[in-house]
Amino acid sequence: MTPRTKLLQRTTRLVQAAAVALTALATLLVQAPTAAAEDICGYQVGGDILIAYNATGGKGGPLGCPTTDELVTPDGVGRYNHFTGGSIYWTAQTGAHPVWGAIRDKWEALGWETGKLGYPTSDELTNPDGTGKRQTFQGGTVYWHPSYGAHPVWGKIGELWGQYGWEGGAFGYPTSDEQWDENYKSIYQRYSKNNLVLFWSAGNGVEGCKGECVGYSGTTGTDWFRELRVEIPYGTSNVVVRAFPTEAGFINARTDFQGGWYQMWSLAPYPNDVSQTEHNSLYEQYACHAKFADQLLPGEWNTGVSFDLESWRSDIGMEDATSLTKFLSHNCEWD
Known part of the structure; x- marks a missing residue:
């Protein structure tokens, strides 16, 4: 194997490793709100959405029980849960906010x-x-x-x-x-x-x-x-x-x-x-x-x-x- 071939193979492996790392990071960013999810009233609420939910008083607050699991928004950018008293929407840019x-x-x-x-x-x-x-x-x-x-x-x-x-x-x-x-x-x-x-x-x-x-x-x-x-x-x-x-x-x-x-x-x-x-x-x-x-x-x-x-x-x-x-x-x- 020539030195040039070895260099090309090494470069290819580095590029592939970088691509895998970027994919993993992107997945982590999109899925961050689903981390440490809890079962509440039969539905999954997790991550920043869960933190925002608990800050409103959880089941005893104005939002009440969730009525959905955490879902991906139609644009693919954000996540949300619906509740009996409203919703919480999250993106990496805006954070999680009840509406x-x-x-x-x-x-x-x-x-x-x-x-x-x-x-x-x-x-x-x-x-x-x-x-x-x-x-x-x-x-x-x-x-x-x-x-x-x-x-x-x-x-x-x-x-x-x-x-x-x-x-x-x-x-x-x-x-x-x-x-x-x-x-x-x-x-x-x-x-x-x-x-x-x-x-x-x-x-x-x-x-x-x-x-x-x-x-x-x-x-x-x-x-x-x-x-x-x-x-x-x-x-x-x-x-x-x-x-x-x-x-x-x-x-x-x-x-x-x-x-x-x-x-x-x-x-x-x-x-x-x-x-x-x-x-x-x-x-x-x-x-x-x-x-x-x-x-x-x-x-x-x-x-x-x-x-x-x-x-x-x-x-x-x-x-x-x-x-x-x-x-x-x-x-x-x-x-």
Whole structure:
């Protein structure tokens, strides 16, 4: 046997040994939860799933008795046991977490671990208000409140919601799953405070949503305003405010700027991170639209259906904003 042949044989044996070791390691990782299994109520529960089960109180806890042995999930990645009061799901990446109640029902409705939420990454947690619950998953978080049920929050709507304080902030708890708004070509989700809506759009060609945008709207109207939309071109610090007056609003806001402004902002939260200069500009634009709103035909106004305010316009002062001479040149849309 030549030295070269011996070297090839030795290399082959090393490769084969490495392959066997990797196979054994992979088998160990997938089967880890089945180690040290126990017979409980006639079913096998073991490993990390057993540890998580015992941490909830075992048979005397909310999960009760198992109703299955440990099973492999359809994607082949995880393991799970079902129990009379819920389930425990495990993967090597996420660990073992119990899922039960309305949160489990919502997760099931969305496709279990193969759906958009993926696997649970936490146990069920109590929110700071002491009333609601939440559980995090790979693809988002499911929030539950006894008055509003369980709803997932994820993506850019969830990101914006978090910027305003989560369930303890300006919007409160989600009261719906995400839905499609054909009128605004956007995905929206309703929240508990004042029936507010958070939304995301890939772009609908209108004002702040000409490209991708996020934002929110309030439609629990006042005497002078029926809707307020705040549109934020995604990835920018810009804000577009679109206020939709009633007929009384068009008429009365002409002479009561401050009263109309306060009514407008009673519909939805004032946007975060607006500088004093931007605030001044938004108010000046509002006053300009309000003062010079003119009815062309019944139900038709020269401003269109809304007063549109853009935060990037400069602060020109109320005198120039409400001057008729200046209005003829800037039409409430100055640089």
